[in-house]
Amino acid sequence: MLQIVPSAGFSPPSSTDYSSDYAVDDFDLPLLPGPMDSAKPFASNNNSIQQFLSLYCDNNSPASVFPSVDTCMTKDPITFYPSYDNFYKKSEPFVYDKSNDWSGYKNLPDSFSAKPVAKNNQAANKNTFLDMDMNDWDCKSDWDDVRVQTSVQSVTSCSSSCASPDFHLPPATPPDFHSILPLDDVKPEVSLNLQNLLNDKTTAAEKAAETKSELLRSILEKSPLENPRSGDDKAEGTDDNHKLLREVLKDTSFQKKYNLRPFDIEGLGTGFQMEAKDKPEKGSLKEEVCDMNLTEGSIAPVLSKAIEQLMQDVDNTSIMLGIPRDPKKWSVEDVRGWLLWNSRQHNLPISIDLFNITGAALTSMNEQDFQQRAPQCGGLLYAQLEIWKVNSMEDTHLDVNNLLCDVNTTQSAPSIEVSDEDDDEDEEMIDISPSCSPPLPSSTKVASRGSGSHIHLWQFLKELLASPQTHGSCIRWLDRSKGVFKIEDSVRVARLWGKRKNRPAMNYDKLSRSIRQYYKKGIMKKTERSQRLVYQFCTPYSL
């Protein structure tokens, strides 16, 4: 199943699959404030937010957290998206280091010769890069493979209030582009504007259609060799620029995506016109987003949902693996299990023996330590662990609005609303109350991870089993490796389950009936030797 959110964890099959609806292109990363040092919970690492959203926005590979780094450059209102897929897929996952814009490219495959190194050995940092002339590039034909798409999103340049160069992907400037496209005043900090995209998609698509038409006209006028009316019959493929251009013209995927109908533009080429759009599926995130009158501040619910889902996935993974949510509490075996899971889930080459350490030691490692032990995926593991660390903060205040506000704005203290339940359960609600205007819509309170009523009984039981210090008196593992556990206090377990599900009448009879339903589903099975109050998870649920 294609998924974007579960990049950092396990997400059980759900009817809410946003994968087809959103891509990395749909998020306006630069909307995030620049200096994140004062913004919790990512203050510990400036890379975190970038990695976090990169993980989030990837929908190009089903089980991968490798971001498809589609950087963009734009001349408002035109945007071009050179994709790095063709050469990037074998390299390290992108890690943006603001101190060195090109650090993420250090492991590009040998075939990629268009590394951002100037011919005159000019340092290719961000500033010099922006000042470099295309003739300074030591680029070969690899750019020919760069897929180019015209954007159908409405693009605006980000103002300084919502964007900071510190958090922008390094601009990429394929030389071929520069030679054929009007990019005289390229703004390095420009990327997609989620607000415009979501707020007025129709207008955006129409603009894009117009844009593409204008682009075609411009190209055709500037490039007589490609203009069939020019009378020049130069053979196809004799000019790399035109090869690139052909890629642009051949790419019609945007038509389907935005429901555009081609039409002829005064004989100059093909334009595109909006057709009736299908209404987003009811109840989908997309519909919710479309229904929002998206101001800059109202993007918060979108991010809030994304973060909520990500945290839920991390929780699901911790339950599935039977490890604590807090990586600091991991045993050596837990660490190995987590690494093994990541290795399998994302097909990462990890030498697990090099991580024969506890969770406390693991969490104290920096990114370089990870890179040393896992040269090919250390950065990714580090980013994954960062998310887990954030998720483990019980008092984490995920105030998405803070991410969208000027960091100089005074930030209110985290507000945690703790339920008045007894100490059986940590049923606190995370209050995502706005700390800066505008306020969030009605659903400002989000149930903390795992405390929702949608949790399955087997997940709940594993959650209890994962916290023996708290619930060991009522449920415990008999044989962890086989997934055999015993309910020591059936009344209490049933009461906890009823509390979680808001079913005051729950009792063990009903709970055990639900457990028995799992026999048919293959989630649980009877133990080899029938024992009272002893149940056994089936693999992989026991993992």
Next chain:
DNA sequence: GAAAAGGAGAGGA
């Protein structure tokens, strides 16, 4: 008597 096992129907998402 408590727990296990399972049939059957209801209800919510």
Next chain:
DNA sequence: TCCTCTCCTTTTC
């Protein structure tokens, strides 16, 4: 449709 709750009966320990 799936999952869980609820009620019920019968069997087992």
